[in-house]
Amino acid sequence: MKQFSIAGKTIALLFSAALLVACSGSDTKEDQAAADAAAAAAAAAQQSASQAASAAEMARLEEAVAAVGNVFYFGFDSSTLTPEALSAVNAHIALLQRNNENIRLEGHTDERGTREYNMALGERRANAVRDYMVANGIASFRIETISYGEERPVAYGSGEANWAQNRRVELKPQ
Amino acid sequence: MKRLFVVLTAVMLAAIATSATAQISIVIEEGNRDATPIAIVPFARQGDGMPPDDLAEIVDSDLARSGQFQPMARTDMLSRPSTEAEVFFRDWSATNARYLLIGRQSMNGPQLRVDYELFDVTSQKKVFSGYEAGAVSDARMLAHRLADEVYEHITGTPGAFATKLLYISATRVPGANEYSRLTMSDSDGARPVVLLETREPLLAPTWSPDAKEIAYVSFETGRPAIYRQELATGRRQQLTNFKGLNGAPSWSPDGRTMAMTLSKDGNPDIYLMDLATKQLTQITNHYAIDTEPTWMPDGQSVLFTSDRGGKPQIYSYDLRSGKTDRVTYEGSYNARARVSQDGRSVVMVHQQDGRFHIAVLDLETKRLHILTSTELDESPSIAPNGTMVLYATKYAERGILAAVAVEGDAKFRLPAREGDVREPAWSPYISR
Numbered sequence: 001m002k003q004f005s006i007a008g009k010t011i012a013l014l015f016s017a018a019l020l021v022a023c024s025g026s027d028t029k030e031d032q033a034a035a036d037a038a039a040a041a042a043a044a045a046q047q048s049a050s051q052a053a054s055a056a057e058m059a060r061l062e063e064a065v066a067a068v069g070n071v072f073y074f075g076f077d078s079s080t081l082t083p084e085a086l087s088a089v090n091a092h093i094a095l096l097q098r099n100n101e102n103i104r105l106e107g108h109t110d111e112r113g114t115r116e117y118n119m120a121l122g123e124r125r126a127n128a129v130r131d132y133m134v135a136n137g138i139a140s141f142r143i144e145t146i147s148y149g150e151e152r153p154v155a156y157g158s159g160e161a162n163w164a165q166n167r168r169v170e171l172k173p174q
Numbered sequence: 175m176k177r178l179f180v181v182l183t184a185v186m187l188a189a190i191a192t193s194a195t196a197q198i199s200i201v202i203e204e205g206n207r208d209a210t211p212i213a214i215v216p217f218a219r220q221g222d223g224m225p226p227d228d229l230a231e232i233v234d235s236d237l238a239r240s241g242q243f244q245p246m247a248r249t250d251m252l253s254r255p256s257t258e259a260e261v262f263f264r265d266w267s268a269t270n271a272r273y274l275l276i277g278r279q280s281m282n283g284p285q286l287r288v289d290y291e292l293f294d295v296t297s298q299k300k301v302f303s304g305y306e307a308g309a310v311s312d313a314r315m316l317a318h319r320l321a322d323e324v325y326e327h328i329t330g331t332p333g334a335f336a337t338k339l340l341y342i343s344a345t346r347v348p349g350a351n352e353y354s355r356l357t358m359s360d361s362d363g364a365r366p367v368v369l370l371e372t373r374e375p376l377l378a379p380t381w382s383p384d385a386k387e388i389a390y391v392s393f394e395t396g397r398p399a400i401y402r403q404e405l406a407t408g409r410r411q412q413l414t415n416f417k418g419l420n421g422a423p424s425w426s427p428d429g430r431t432m433a434m435t436l437s438k439d440g441n442p443d444i445y446l447m448d449l450a451t452k453q454l455t456q457i458t459n460h461y462a463i464d465t466e467p468t469w470m471p472d473g474q475s476v477l478f479t480s481d482r483g484g485k486p487q488i489y490s491y492d493l494r495s496g497k498t499d500r501v502t503y504e505g506s507y508n509a510r511a512r513v514s515q516d517g518r519s520v521v522m523v524h525q526q527d528g529r530f531h532i533a534v535l536d537l538e539t540k541r542l543h544i545l546t547s548t549e550l551d552e553s554p555s556i557a558p559n560g561t562m563v564l565y566a567t568k569y570a571e572r573g574i575l576a577a578v579a580v581e582g583d584a585k586f587r588l589p590a591r592e593g594d595v596r597e598p599a600w601s602p603y604i605s606r
Contacts, residue, residue, distance in 0.1 A: 111568075112530060114510040114523050114552050115377055115597065116422040116435065117479055117486055119398075120442040120463040123419055146397060147419065151375035156346065157571060158550065 054098070061095040068092075072129060074167045076110070079124040081132060085169075089129055092171060093136045100142075102174035105129050107147040108154075110163035115149055122147030129169045144174055198341075198363035198575060198588040198595060200239055206582045209244040210328065212237060213271040213295075216248065217288060218256030220280040229279055229288055232317035235362060236335040237325065239577075240561065241584020246271050258291055258300065266295045273301070275324060286310045288317075292324055302327045314364055319606075334557040337361045338601040339564070340379040340388060341575060345593040356390060358405070361557075361600070363588050369403065377597060382425050385601045389413070389423040389432065400434055402449075413447065424468045424476075433457075433467035433476050444478050444491070457491050458498070464489075466510045471517045477501060479509040488522060502535065504542045510553065514560040519580070521545070521554040521563050532565045534580060545578045555600045556580075564588075566596040 068088035075082065081089065096103070107126030109118040126145035134140045155162035214234045237243035252265040255276050266274050277290030287307040294301050304323055306316040315336055322333030338358055345353040354376040359366040370376065374393035381388055382402075389402045398420045403410035414420040418437035425432055432447045436454075444458040444467045458464040462482035469476055475492045482489075486509045488501040502508035507525030514520075517537070524533035524542070529549035535542045545563060553566045562584070564577045569587065573594030576587045588595070 111550060113486070113507065113525075114466065114479070116466045117463065117481075117509050119377075119419060119421050120435070120437070120465050123437060123442070124463070145418075148375060148393075149377075151377065151393075152351070158568065 058095075058098060061091075061098060064091045065095050070171045072169045072171070073164065074125055074169070076163070076167065077113070077121065078167075079121065079128045081128060085129075086132075089132055090136075093133055093138060096133065096138050096142070102142045102144070104144045104146065104172045104174045106152075106170045106172065107145065107149075108152060108166055108168050108170070109150045110166040111150045111153065111158070112163065113150075115151070119147050119149035119151075122149045125167075125169050129171075142174075198359065198366070198590050200235065200362060201587045201589060202239060202241075203585040203587060204583050205238065205241040205244060206579070206584055209242055210273065211244045211246060211269075211271045212273040212275065212324075212328075213246040213251060213266060213269065214275045215251060215254050215256065215277075217277040217279045217290070220278055221282060227313045227317065229313060229317040229320070230275075230277065232314055232362075233275065233321040233324065236318060236321035236333075239362065239584075239586055240325065240333075241579050241582055241586075242325075242329060242561075261293060263293075263295060263298045266293075267298075271295050273324075273328060277320075281310065284310050286313055286316060288320060290320060292327060314360055318361065331561060332559050332603075334559040334561065334600075334603070335361055337558060337604055338385070339363070339575075340381065340390075340597075340599040340601070341595050342376050342379065342597045343590060343593055343595045344573070356388075358388075369405075369408075378422055379597060379599045380423055380425065381599055381601050383427050383429050383602055385604045388599075389425065391421050391423065400432070402432075413449075413452075418442075419465075422466050426469050427471055427473040433469065435465040435467065444476065446476075457493075468511050468513060470513055471515055477511040477513065477520065479511070488520065501537075502542075508533075512554055512556055514556050514580075515558060516560060519560075521556055521580075523552050523554065532563060532578070534563070545580070546576075548576070551576075553597045555598050557600050558603045564598040564600050566598060 068091045072085035072088055105126040107122030109121050126147055130143045130145050133143060153166045155165040214230050217230045234245045238245050246269060250269060252268065253262060255261045256278050272295055274293040274295055275290060277288050279286065279288045285307065287305060289305040291303040292301045306320050308316050318336035321335040325333035339361055340358050343355045343357050351373040354372055355368045356370040356376050356379055357366050357368050372392060372394045377391045379388055379390040386406065387402055387404050389400060391398050391400055399415050400413045400420050400423045401410050402413055413432065416436050416438040419435055419442050422435040423432050430449055432449055434445055434447060435442050436445050441461055443456055443464050446455045446457055457476065460480065460482050462480050464478055464480045466479040467476050474494060475490050477488055477490050479486050480489050485506045488508050488511045490499045490501050505524050505526060509523045511520045511522045520535045520537060522533055524531050524544060526544065530551050531544045532546045532551045532554045533542050533544045548567045550568045551565050555564045560580060562577050562579055564575060566573060567576050569589065573596045574587055574589045575595050575598050578585050
């Protein structure tokens with residue numbers, strides 16, 4: 001909720017600055033310009049103050065995201081977020097709620113099964129992450145999804161150790 | 175319509191060349207035990223210049239690859255006739271050869287002609303005589319057509335040697351996107367031509383029913399889109415550019431409609447696109463995955479894969495009644511159906527004990543028969559004469575193509591010299 005109270009204060013300040021200009025009763029351009037400058041200065045001061053206040057918080061969130069990484073893993077033929085994937089996605093959601101960056105979610109599968117079915121399964125995985133993010137307040141227009149199916153493996157070999165690395169959604173900046 | 179055609183880009187033109195990396199060659203693993211012994215005598219060479227290829231050798235390999243013939247080694251031949259007058263049946267009845275093929279190839283400038291005769295050694299009679307003629311540059315195709323004739327006269331089934339293959343070949347690049355190439359070759363893997371090369375995924379190559387065009391999915395714009403491309407001119411057209419999946423194109427038997435998978439409305443469903451008007455008709459509407467459409471040869475129904483029952487199975491949608499029926503019941507994973515030209519059998523990817531095999535389902539008896547014994551088999555494609563199934567599998571950690579007879583024991587592999595090969599699509603018959 002902290003970001004809302006900061007935003008609220010900023011809006012209140014801007015509003016009072018605008019009110020000040022409106023009530024100044026002067027029609028001269030010089031007065032108008034002076035009032036505008038005062039309002040802009042006040043807004044800038046407020047903004048930099050809130051930036052400073054949240055810089056530490058942002059650093060903490062970015063650190064949390066770096067710790068969990070940008071890849072979320074899935075079980076075979078599954079698009080259900082595992083507990084590990086959920087906690088990783090949660091860290092990204094916390095950061096996305098504070099920044100205004102757009103992201104791209106790339107869904108992938110292992111090599112087992114047919115290619116076009118896997119293309120659909122990769123999309124289902126990317127959508128599962130997107131839907132969870134949207135349910136947690138991230139605007140859907142900020143999220144682009146794409147499926148690569150089994151076409152872009154991280155690990156080329158066969159066997160569960162390789163397959164597990166390939167069943168994933170990668171989060172990338174858009 | 176014309177402006178919608180995008181002329182080949184420079185990158186693609188540069189890529190239209192024989193690429194050594196795309197070359198696949200045949201390794202025969204197994205033939206039928208009751209394969210018919212046949213003697214194919216090297217053809218006599220007449221006229222100016224030397225023909226570029228040993229055409230008899232190409233016929234020999236074609237027939238051997240089918241698994242239904244066992245060509246005699248040339249070193250075992252007691253004589254090498256090239257005309258009917260030179261044939262002495264005692265030379266051949268002394269061996270176990272049941273048939274004898276002789277021929278003469280002659281060059282006239284850029285034109286090549288092969289005259290040939292096929293004999294039944296047992297009855298000591300001529301079965302058939304004929305000729306094939308065409309450009310020297312198409313010598314290999316002439317030999318394949320000749321092999322088709324021999325095959326049909328002996329087995330009663332048309333041959334499918336004078337056909338083409340499409341496949342995707344890829345070169346891995348450590349730490350970066352691989353190179354994907356859409357490649358077309360003769361049915362024996364010879365004469366590969368790269369039609370498209372990108373660093374983005376390429377998949378689902380497929381043929382138009384007249385074998386003059388192809389369609390495929392390319393991610394070259396960063397997102398999947400379906401393209402159609404004329405083989406003779408290289409001209410191509412982007413058919414779709416929807417949000418989400420744009421995949422699994424399949425041409426209707428009359429060539430007018432393209433079935434495809436789109437997820438523009440939220441989840442993957444099957445759509446039919448009228449190729450003249452670009453009008454879309456949605457034929458499945460289910461929250462499950464519906465994908466991999468393929469047409470029955472009569473054009474009246476479309477088979478597709480759906481996991482609406484929990485696991486992927488094959489379903490059939492009847493265009494007249496709008497009714498959907500489940501087709502496969504055996505096993506927990508049946509996907510990506512392809513139907514034989516006679517409409518009697520369906521090949522598919524079938525999972526058993528965690529392994530993925532190619533299986534064939536007889537639509538009448540409902541019997542499912544597993545054709546392959548490797549474990550990551552996918553993308554089955556049936557020869558136009560219905561005798562062989564080409565598919566993709568893994569061998570020594572690399573993607574390769576392999577083929578297996580629908581009936582009988584014949585098997586062969588088509589490994590690439592390097593890189594991975596996958597998603598083969600066997601062409602329909604090619605008209606002359």
